[in-house]
Amino acid sequence: xxxxxxxxxxxxxxxxxxxxxxxxxxxxxxxxxxxxxxxxxxxxxxxxxxxxxxxxxxxxxxxxxxxxxxxxxxxxxxxxxxxxxxxxxxxxxxxxxxxxxxxxxxxxxxxxxxxxxxxxxxxxxxxxxxxxxxxxxxxxxxxxxxxxxxxxxxxxxxxxxxxxxxxxxxxxxxxxxxxxxxxxxxxxxxxxxxxxxxxxxxxxxxxxxxxxxxxxxxxxxxxxxxxxxxxxxxxxxxxxxxxxxxxxxxxxxxxxxxxx
Numbered sequence: 001x002x003x004x005x006x007x008x009x010x011x012x013x014x015x016x017x018x019x020x021x022x023x024x025x026x027x028x029x030x031x032x033x034x035x036x037x038x039x040x041x042x043x044x045x046x047x048x049x050x051x052x053x054x055x056x057x058x059x060x061x062x063x064x065x066x067x068x069x070x071x072x073x074x075x076x077x078x079x080x081x082x083x084x085x086x087x088x089x090x091x092x093x094x095x096x097x098x099x100x101x102x103x104x105x106x107x108x109x110x111x112x113x114x115x116x117x118x119x120x121x122x123x124x125x126x127x128x129x130x131x132x133x134x135x136x137x138x139x140x141x142x143x144x145x146x147x148x149x150x151x152x153x154x155x156x157x158x159x160x161x162x163x164x165x166x167x168x169x170x171x172x173x174x175x176x177x178x179x180x181x182x183x184x185x186x187x188x189x190x191x192x193x194x195x196x197x198x199x200x201x202x203x204x205x206x207x208x209x210x211x212x213x214x215x216x217x218x219x220x221x222x223x224x225x226x227x228x229x230x231x232x233x234x235x236x237x238x239x240x241x242x243x244x245x246x247x248x249x250x251x252x253x254x255x256x257x258x259x260x
Contacts, residue, residue, distance in 0.1 A: 023233065030226035042227035052228060055213035056235065062126070062202075062209060063195040066133040067188050070141045073134065075184070078145045079176055082154045093146075096138040104200040107132060112205070132201040133194070140190035148183025152176075189240050196236050 031038040033045075046052055081089050099107070111132060115122040122128050157179070161171045177184070202209030210232060218225040 023230070026226050027230050030223055030230060033223040040227075042223040043231065045224050046227045046231060049224075051213060052231075055208050055210045056232065058208045059196050059202075059210040060239065062129060062133060062207075063192045065126075065130050066137060066195050067191050069130060069134050070137045070187070070191055071184065074138070074141045074145050074187070075176070075180065076172060078142060078149055079154065079172065082146075082149045083158055089146075092142070096142040099136050099139055104132070104136065104198075105204070107135065108201055108204045126207060129201055129205050129207050132205075133191075133198065136194055136198070136201075137187075137191040140194070141187035144183045144187035144190065145180060148180040151183075152179050192240060193236065196232070 030042045031040065033039060033042040077092070081092055111128050112123065114120075115128060154176075157175050158171060161175050166175070197211055198209070199211035199215060201207075203212045203215070214225060214228060214232070217228065
């Protein structure tokens with residue numbers, strides 16, 4: 001029998017403490033709304049506020065739209081780079097790293113200055129918000145998809161599909177996407193988490209979202225924002241679990257797609 005790896009368990013315990021201790025502290029503080037006793041009064045107040053579900057729903061909608069646009073942009077681009085333009089890959093990587101260099105505030109004001117006047121007038125449209133979120137998701141979505149493509153024999157799968165008469169739409173939908181399911185789900189999870197907690201774009205562009213709502217409530221109340229933070233954490237993880245369940249697909253799907 002193998003000896004248990006003590007250091008691995010030690011790191012796991014430290015990670016769990018680092019992750020769950022702040023969450024537990026927030027939860028414990030949210031129960032103190034009524035002085036001298038623990039209660040769920042802050043949660044009752046949060047759930048009775050219709051704006052909570054409205055803003056969370058808007059953020060959920062922005063996240064779904066961002067994920068859809070990111071997948072349509074990143075997956076075909078990364079696939080084409082791997083198959084036809086491998087020398088361009090460092091350039092694409094550099095471009096996708098730009099959101100780490102350019103602050104979200106600067107990017108937002110740049111979008112406003114560029115699209116606040118003709119010939120392209122997008123102020124008042126959620127297009128700017130989604131575009132900003134897509135840019136923020138580039139580093140995570142591209143690297144997740146790129147890692148998945150590296151684990152595949154893209155050239156062999158593509159040439160086999162072409163030899164059987166498959167079109168590009170069929171290749172992407174029935175060959176590439178199924179084999180990238182795990183990588184795509186990783187990018188979806190990261191993108192979803194980023195959009196649900198984002199504050200700058202929604203605030204400066206004056207669109208309803210959960211981040212600005214949390215900031216507004218936090219300026220007026222003490223305990224309700226903590227309860228909302230816990231609720232949003234649970235709702236976000238429930239949504240991610242739903243994404244994962246939807247993306248699991250049928251058993252053996254990846255092997256079948258790879259074989260074809």
